[in-house]
Amino acid sequence: MxxxxxxxxxxxxxxxxxxxxxxxxxxSILGDEHEAQDAMxxxxxxxxxxxxxxxxxxxxxxxxxxITTNLxxxxxxxxxxxxxxxxxxxxxxxxxxxxxxGPTPEARSTLRGVLARVDDxxxxxxxxxxxxxxxxxxxxxxxxxxxxxxxYRLDRFREEAQRVLGEGVAVSAAAGVPKAEGESR
Amino acid sequence: xxxxRLNALDAERRRRGPECASDLVLDRLxxxxxxxxxxxxxxxxxxxxxxxxxxxxxxxxxRSSFAAEAPIANLAADAVVRSQKKEDADWxxxxxxxxxxxxVVAGMAAITLWQASRPDSRTKxxxxxxxxxxxxxxxxxxxxxxxxxxxxxxxxxxYNGSRAGHLTIVAVDEDNKISVYYPPGAxxxxxxxxxxxxxxxxxxxxxxxxxxxxxxxxxxxPLPVELVVNATRKAxxxxxxxxxxxxxxxxxxLPCAETRYQIAKQARPIP
Numbered sequence: 041m042x043x044x045x046x047x048x049x050x051x052x053x054x055x056x057x058x059x060x061x062x063x064x065x066x067x068s069i070l071g072d073e074h075e076a077q078d079a080m081x082x083x084x085x086x087x088x089x090x091x092x093x094x095x096x097x098x099x100x101x102x103x104x105x106x107i108t109t110n111l112x113x114x115x116x117x118x119x120x121x122x123x124x125x126x127x128x129x130x131x132x133x134x135x136x137x138x139x140x141x142g143p144t145p146e147a148r149s150t151l152r153g154v155l156a157r158v159d160d161x162x163x164x165x166x167x168x169x170x171x172x173x174x175x176x177x178x179x180x181x182x183x184x185x186x187x188x189x190x191x192y193r194l195d196r197f198r199e200e201a202q203r204v205l206g207e208g209v210a211v212s213a214a215a216g217v218p219k220a221e222g223e224s225r
Numbered sequence: 226x227x228x229x230r231l232n233a234l235d236a237e238r239r240r241r242g243p244e245c246a247s248d249l250v251l252d253r254l255x256x257x258x259x260x261x262x263x264x265x266x267x268x269x270x271x272x273x274x275x276x277x278x279x280x281x282x283x284x285x286x287x288r289s290s291f292a293a294e295a296p297i298a299n300l301a302a303d304a305v306v307r308s309q310k311k312e313d314a315d316w317x318x319x320x321x322x323x324x325x326x327x328x329v330v331a332g333m334a335a336i337t338l339w340q341a342s343r344p345d346s347r348t349k350x351x352x353x354x355x356x357x358x359x360x361x362x363x364x365x366x367x368x369x370x371x372x373x374x375x376x377x378x379x380x381x382x383x384y385n386g387s388r389a390g391h392l393t394i395v396a397v398d399e400d401n402k403i404s405v406y407y408p409p410g411a412x413x414x415x416x417x418x419x420x421x422x423x424x425x426x427x428x429x430x431x432x433x434x435x436x437x438x439x440x441x442x443x444x445x446x447p448l449p450v451e452l453v454v455n456a457t458r459k460a461x462x463x464x465x466x467x468x469x470x471x472x473x474x475x476x477x478x479l480p481c482a483e484t485r486y487q488i489a490k491q492a493r494p495i496p
Contacts, residue, residue, distance in 0.1 A: 055300055057256065174249070202231060
């Protein structure tokens with residue numbers, strides 16, 4: 041496996057240019073500054089590993105949006121698995137970890153809880169739609185699929201969300217906030 | 226109930242006109258990624274849409290804040306280290322799948338023999354430190370397992386590792402005190418790959434007595450020593466919270482390789 045052909049100065053320049061974008065996006069999805077910082081680092085590791093692909097992007101920011109979205113979705117799923125393990129620990133009589141401190145708006149917690157339980161392609165579209173407030177045409181352009189596909193996936197996401205929410209899955213306590221405070225406009 | 230919650234999601238979406246820009250489009254504007262047709266149209270819209278102008282101002286402020294406050298050199302160094310670790314991990318997966326079944330027996334035997342020759346040096350991540358002592362009365366000697374050290378002894382290390390990197394050595398005593406043993410400067414010192422690579426400086430042991438754990442930290446980038454000290458402090462606090470001694474601290478959690486070495490300091494015998 042060849043070593044990435046990139047030097048430190050080039051990486052620092054990437055941070056100056058795209059760091060704020062990646063961190064903000066990660067924070068919007070994960071709702072936690074510390075998690076967002078770590079996710080940002082993960083994104084840049086991905087950039088370094090796929091440098092030639094990154095350099096070939098005509099819209100690097102769109103590429104970074106996609107990568108950041110996918111990595112954050114993985115984190116949300118990992119977080120869900122951790123919570124489930126903690127719930128099992130509680131069943132065993134052990135103490136679960138304290139829930140995420142601070143008020144979490146119901147709708148945002150709902151979204152994050154559902155994101156952890158649906159297919160990647162549905163979750164991805166839901167983030168662009170609900171977190172980024174993008175319209176279907178813009179999401180289609182970002183993901184390189186037709187607008188019709190986006191509409192179909194959003195419908196499926198809603199069906200899945202209804203199913204998940206109908207199962208009474210607890211999504212509010214530790215689910216976090218998909219959009220950071222002060223970011224809605 | 227589920228419908229209500231879904232409706233709440235939809236209600237939270239920002240209401241905006243067809244010309245209004247998402248954050249992505251505003252990012253692309255700032256990064257010069259819009260086409261010659263897109264850019265003037267968006268700029269004209271920003272001049273008349275307070276909502277989008279406000280969003281643009283927010284993103285601009287965040288970019289400025291990041292550029293001014295983020296420790297970009299450290300972040301980049303960390304990303305490089307993680308990247309190399311990931312690459313190593315990928316190689317390890319290849320090894321596990323294709324080569325390990327053949328080499329595992331020989332490898333285990335070699336590791337066992339190697340560690341047996343270095344009792345009390347616990348490795349965690351591909352390198353070890355061999356301490357030797359410069360006695361104040363003159364002479365130097367390899368530090369043997371269980372051999373006590375005394376205040377005033379000067380301790381120096383040799384590095385054994387197949388990878389070059391940047392090395393920091395800290396020590397934690399039973400009173401939770403953290404000392405930097407290497408390097409003398411504020412940034413981890415470069416160290417070459419090899420066997421018994423002598424480090425450039427020694428440390429004189431102070432008057433405190435008892436057990437100490439010496440933690441060697443080798444990173445691929447020039448990490449500030451202060452970061453290692455802070456990580457050590459956190460690990461000590463974690464150990465204390467669990468009721469363990471400070472010298473039983475866990476991993477520092479840095480993207481670096483670590484090694485440990487236990488020493489015991491006793492009062493110098495009266496001649």
